[in-house]
Amino acid sequence: MRIKLSMIWATILLIAPCSCSPSLETLATLPLWIENVVVRANNKLLLTTLGTATIYTFDPSFPSQNATHLVTIPDANGLVGIAEISPDVFITAAGTWNFSTGDIISSASIWRVDLRKNAPEARLVVTVPESNLLNGVAALPGCNNAVLVSDTFAGIVYKINVKERNYEPVIQDPLFAPPDAVPSLGVNGIRIHGGYLYFVNSDQGLFGRVPISRTGHATGNTEVLFRINATETTYMDDFAIDGLGNVYIATHPNILYVLDRYGKVKTVLDRTELNEPTSAVFGRGRAKDRLYVTTGSGKLVAIDRRELS
Template sequence: MKLFVFTLISTLLTHTTRTAASSPTINTTHLITTPNFLENIAVRSNNHLLLTSVSTPTIYSLDPSNTSSLYSLPPIPNANSTAGITEIAPDIFAVIAGTMDTEKLRWVLGTVSLWTINLHHTLPVFRHVLNMPEAEGINAITTIPGSPNLVLAADSVAGTVYRIDVKRGRYEVAIKDVLFEPTGPAPSLGINGLHTQASFPFTYLYFTNSALGILGRVRISRIGQAIGPIAVLNDGSRIPGCDDFAIDAEGRAWIATHPASVNLVDGKGGMEVVVNGTGVPDPTSAAFGRGSKAQEGMLYVTTNLLSETGVVGGVVGIDTRSH
């Protein structure tokens, strides 16, 4: 097994950002740094974070209450990169892996696969589910509430959302729309972040399109098919560089946005930059904690800073309870 050396911040560095005179103070805490580009994040029921990286096939685990807890899971075979990750059953996660061409920001054709990781055991158990031979831009993935065996996957190049049946090992196009498409060739990325939320009696699929700078939402069925048209939630206020995001209990989106901000879209057309500056360099994804009210109010964001020796990936905790 390849060993990874992590540089840990020995003390927590706390930054305070005030976005406007009327806005509450937001506290951000830098938790750790790694020598790899961090891409996506999922949170276990015990509030431990799972972190994927485009520069290694290894997934990292971190207890955010203990910065010295960072460790690497065994690498996924036949891959140099991992991307979207989502929980499909208690402590069982699906993850995208493959060979990434980092210059083109594309997967090498024929290398993309979906795996599951079972964390119920002392050592994680990996299972290969399927290959996606024509996929070039699979990015984020998410589950459908009430249909745990179905995973939706965003293809940033094809402008497509695939439906993956994890149990049967099959996949097909679920939704294709012009609002998912990139605006040009590489490095333009279309649909990027992808999350579902149940809002009785409906289920909605939220997405970002990096090239268009939009956050969109569409009602979906239990098998991930669109029901009705897509609504653009930030119409009139584009978000250039928007990446992945997290949806809170109020249906608001907290969006990791390049080059250095986290934007809050309330779903009614309003948008606010809640964190901006060196505290969140090149953020790629966000996820809320799980457990107590304090943990659920903590937003974890993956960041990436270009240094003289390469990319330094990191995790930042943002206390959102003032919002």
């Protein structure tokens, strides 16, 4: 996420072009910046948006239907990261910003959204007064009461205890920090996989990882896996990790990189249809090879992962 919503020196790693020509299927369009996406167990998608603090839902089983309103978070005008902590219970980060100037109007907050009943229930978990931009959200494996959340302006990762409704900083590292003062962006999208917290630092132009404990604390050194030369319009945002450990990085203005499990990077998409990609996630179960990508231009698109090799 880049609050201004405005729209490579050669990369430090040699990025191989992809000989593939994958098809993009546009599933839904909204007149909003779609910031993040998560997949429910029934393979319905939840989309967070900027401008209305609304979660939309989309059912890929009915592709002729558009995304529909699910729930709006009060006292906010934007939702950022979202993650599932237990079946059909989700945590999302909210805030209020002036999208024209980039000014922050209120502190960031964390909300719990329960979809187990007929009507969605949204409840405030905690406000983080010292944070202006809580961004990426990652559920801690094996724990249904805690998430890690990135603070993009401060370069900090917080652990949010949903049950106790409190928080603590658990990771603070120069590789998570923004390179300059606000509104420069530091740690953005985060995911947990195989005992590591993987992360994007948007304005440092890096993708890295750090080993973490079961409680979310760093247990070793942070390592950089991939770098680009970030600019105002070219920067990594969020990403998805498949079951084999390959990483698919949504990169503005219209790029999808793949960092495979052997450390090789290639550009698998560089298309104008992928306008301002913000996040990515894989389907579940039989849809595990379907990669969903959201965009700041208000699109939800689908790509067959098998076409990206």
